[in-house]
Amino acid sequence: MQFSSRLIEDAVNAFAGLPGIGPKTALRLVLHLVQRPTEDSSQFARAVSTMRQNIQHCITCGNLSDQSVCSICRDTRRDKTVICVVESIRDVMAIEETQQYRGVYHVLGGVISPIEGIGPADLNIDTLVQRAAEAEVEEVIMAISPTIEGDTTIFYINKQLTEADVQVSSIARGVSFGGELEYADEVTLGRSIVARRKL
């Protein structure tokens, strides 16, 4: 693209460096900001840099926080005897959205994936084993995506937790609630039959 100013080019490149944003979308965003008051752009820039400078991973669970311990781990009303293990911060948000869970979390930061070169040492597994060994912890719930990598991760963590005196469970998997049987994929339907529960 031919830019009339180096400053516009820099701003377009900054946006185009974000995932899923191509040069045309980046230009559209920059032209939008140019049409808005200067204060809007300053506020936008401030929100981004302030966030990045002050945000950190909770030293207990790995969730994002603006303090060394996150708001969920600090909350005295949360049940510290149950730890829900998830891949990412997005999963914490999704589970919090359901308002069905009152325990605490542990964010792995991914799943074991030999293809992508992610081994157990790259994930927050050691800290989970340490937490699970604490006297108050009674249950570890694995809320990991039902993929090959996810299952490998669950298998590995389950083995690491054998010495800790905790019950390890997995979130229920099967046909979606409210979903029609005929639209469920084969694997899900097949496993749902194998993993049937007594009524």
Add this chain to the structure above:
Amino acid sequence: MQFSSRLIEDAVNAFAGLPGIGPKTALRLVLHLVQRPTEDSSQFARAVSTMRQNIQHCITCGNLSDQSVCSICRDTRRDKTVICVVESIRDVMAIEETQQYRGVYHVLGGVISPIEGIGPADLNIDTLVQRAAEAEVEEVIMAISPTIEGDTTIFYINKQLTEADVQVSSIARGVSFGGELEYADEVTLGRSIVARRKL
């Protein structure tokens, strides 16, 4: 969405305020920035706010520039006898990309659209009429989208320019070069026949 920090919420809202970016995409962008070094976010924020603070519309043509007169209007090698009238800065970039035009531009900032409440007074038409009246200007090329609003705008500007001693022309419209006739839309094909040229 349930955010673990107000700072993340602010950053997500900042991104979600941009056109075409929903809350889920905004969260993805913020989590991407969190995973990258702090310096990346600072640089991103700096590029956006520096651009907005220093960018302005060229006092001659309306193009975006970091100086009061844009680089194209300043360029002594550009042919100042020809002015190409366009709707937006994006059109300037598209025409510059072709490397087929060596004249200067005039950016209207839109087209006349009674439905959207945009009248001639909302566009940079007065400044165009002033420029066209200058002795050196010989031709005004209308490079406006072939829509009803575009045609209305061309008709209006053409009338305003009758007193100026300039030739007013429009970019060629017809079947796309390299396009198959059968795939051209009816209106384009019909007008191409009416506007046929002698070989």
